[in-house]
Amino acid sequence: MIVYSDRSRTEDPRALVASLRQAIAAPHVEPSAHLVAAGVLEAGLVDMLSPEKDEEHPLARTCRSVVMDLAHAVRSDADSDRLASAAATLTAIEAGPLPTLVKVSEPEGFSFYALYPEMYAEAARRFLKAASPRYATVIGLRSIGTTLSAVVAAELEAAGVAVRTFTVRPRGHPFDRELRLGPRLKAALEAGASGHVLIVDEGPGISGSSFACVAEAALRAGCPEHRIALFPSWDSDGAGLRSERARDLWPRLARWTAGFEDVLLDSGRLVRPWGGGTLRDLSGGLWRALLASPDDEPAVQPQHERRKYLLTRDGNAPLFLKFAGLVERGRRALDRAEWQAEAGLAPAVRxxxxxxxxxxAVQGTPLRPEDLDGALLAAMGGYLAFLRSGQARADVPRFEDILHMTRTNLAEGLGLEAAGRTGWMDRQRAAVLARPALACDGRMLPQEWLRTATGILKTDGIDHHDDHFWPGMQDIAWDLAGAAVEFGMGDAALDRLLEDYTERSGDRDVVTVLPFYTVAYLAYRLGYASLAAETLGGSMDGLRMAKDRDRYAARLRQELEREGRA
Structure with a gap:
């Protein structure tokens, strides 16, 4: 099943270097933004320099020095000497030979999962207190481990520890990664085997094999188990990891973590900007306790939900806090949230x-499919017309990607015969490509709509076009199809929605591509619900996802039959 959307992009590395150098020189930009950008740059360049196996190219060492300078600048409250050093090194990089293009990707933990570099700094301090190392080799797993390993290494260096640090890219099947090292990095690992070896990354993921393959390389290099330390984003005893190698190694190795609670909650840091108060955790589906009908709760995949909290404050109105992403991603989310709120379409942003x-924290009732009425249809039509008309930038639809996702999910979810009934979609190529793909909503589920005393508002419409799931930038027809599917609209309700939308937007051609996007949307949701049901198993959300999977499958069969008769 295909549910994740490729968020990587191709960039000119010289332009990235110049942009980072200029940002460092600009006033009022927090060093953490530079650190994240430098980690992205280093990961992209080193991947390009080490396509088959990891080796230490001179440019890789130079990039590592930039990220280390910025990691020190972050921990030392914008140390001007470190910032100047990073800028000077970037100037030298910009003047030298560089690849024409590099592939870079946004670090997901910083963007979606409320992962903070400070967590790794705190974990490093705990390690220092317990282990008192004299020498350490710090290995980051690209891509986000590039930044995180620099944070750990900077804490060690600040404590007087001699540090050797580099990054690697485990390769191969996701459940059976392997580490391929060139002679220089092999020698570096062997030289560091007499000290501690620290392995730093987000995760572990489903398998844990990335951490495991690096730990195995350290063992082969001669480092004893008791001097190998893992720095993941969350702790685990390893019993649930799918990699047998990881299950074997994980409980035998020291693990150092500091959680979100340690850094943001226990310190009061999360509530301080809003004058303090009491938090109620609404993450991982806990928000459903606020629904009027808890017996009919919508399905969620808790692992994919952003952190969110209800903040109650003495003498002040309550606030809803939701993680939107660090540095530049957070600023983009704020701009879009304010844009929607100023139009009266979403809750006000503070x-x-x-x-x-x-x-x-607006008082209102989250909606259910049976709450569909004329007022809601009018609100939907107006909201989607606003999204389409208010954006200057648009992309070309990814026709081949959409078709590939649709047919893959149909084949795996309904069988090859169903996938073979999509020949009509090829004939819509010209119509699809003639329309813009833009920053749509991407999440038209009933519970995302709130009926309040002053009208209907759309929540959670900020960045589903730009997260690591489908749809990505997409035709607004994706959202029209999503609304029709999720509310179980018949022809009369869909006609009313289209009438409201086209009257406000002038987009009368949308009807020509709506069948294409309806099947594509259903195929994506079939894939998502199928994988979530498998992952969540016999839990209540697993059962709810299985029910959703069957609902999407039934609607898909209907749509394919309808188009087959057309």
Whole structure:
């Protein structure tokens, strides 16, 4: 099943270097933004320099020095000497030979999962207190491990520890990664075997094999188990990891973590910008306790939900806090949230701090499919017309990608015969490509709509066009199809929605591509619900996802039959 959308992009590395150098020189930009950008740059360049196996190219060492300078600048409250050093090194990089293009990707933990570099700094301090190392080799797993390993290494260096640090890219099947090292990095690992070896990354993921293959390389290099330390984003005893090698190694190795609670909650840091108060955790589906009908709760995949909290404050109105992403991603989310709120289409936004957007906690009732009425259809039509008309930038639809996702999910979810009934979609190529793909909503589920005393508002419409799932930038027809599917609209309700939308937008051609996007949307949701049901198993959400999977499958069969008769 295909549910994740490729968020990587191809960039000119010289332009990235110049942009980072200029940003460092600009006033009022937090060093953490530079650190994240430098980690992205280093990961992209080193991947390009080491396509088959990891080796230490001179440019890789130079990039590592930039990220280390910026990691020190972050921990030392914008150390001007370190910032100047990073800028000077970037100037030298810009003047030298560089690849024409590099492939870079946004670090997901910083963007979606409320992962903070400070967590790794705190984990490093705990390690220092317990282990008192004299020498350490710090290995980051690209891509986000590039930044995180620099944070750990900077804490060690600041404590007087001699540090050797580099990054690697485990390769091969996701459940059976292997580490391929060139002679220089092999020698570096062997030289560091007499000290501690620290392995740093987000995760572990489903398998844990990336961490495991690096730990195995350290063992082969002669480092004893008791001097190998893992720095993941969350701790685990390893029993649930799918890689047998990881299950074997994980409980035998020291693990150092500091959680979100340690850094943001226990310290009061999350509530401080809003004057303090009491938090209620609404993450991982806990928000459903606020629904009027808890017996009919919508399905969620808790692992994919952003952190969110209800903040109650003495003498002040309550706020809803939701993680929107660190640095530049958070600022983009704030701009879009304010744009929607100023139009009266979404809750008012009070600001952004530490990657969390603060909204007014509006009193209202989240909707259900049976709540569909004329007022809601009019609100939907107006909202989608606003999204389409208010954006200057648009992309070309990814026709081949959409078709590939649709047919793959149909084949795996309904069988090859169903996938073979999509020949009509090829004939819509010209119509699809003639329309813009833009920053749509991407999540038209009933519970995302709130009926309040003053009207209907859309929540959670900020960045589903730009997360690591489908749809990505997409035709607004994707959202029209999503609304029709999720509310179980018949022909009369869909006609009313299209009438409201086209009257406000002038987009009368959307009807020509709506069948294409309806099947594509259903195929994506079939894939998502199928994988979530498998992952969540016999839990209540697993059962709910299985029910959704069957609902999407039934609707897909209907749509394919309808188009087959057309």
């Amino acid at each position: 600001g952004l701090a530490d990657g969390f957007l603060a909204y007014d």
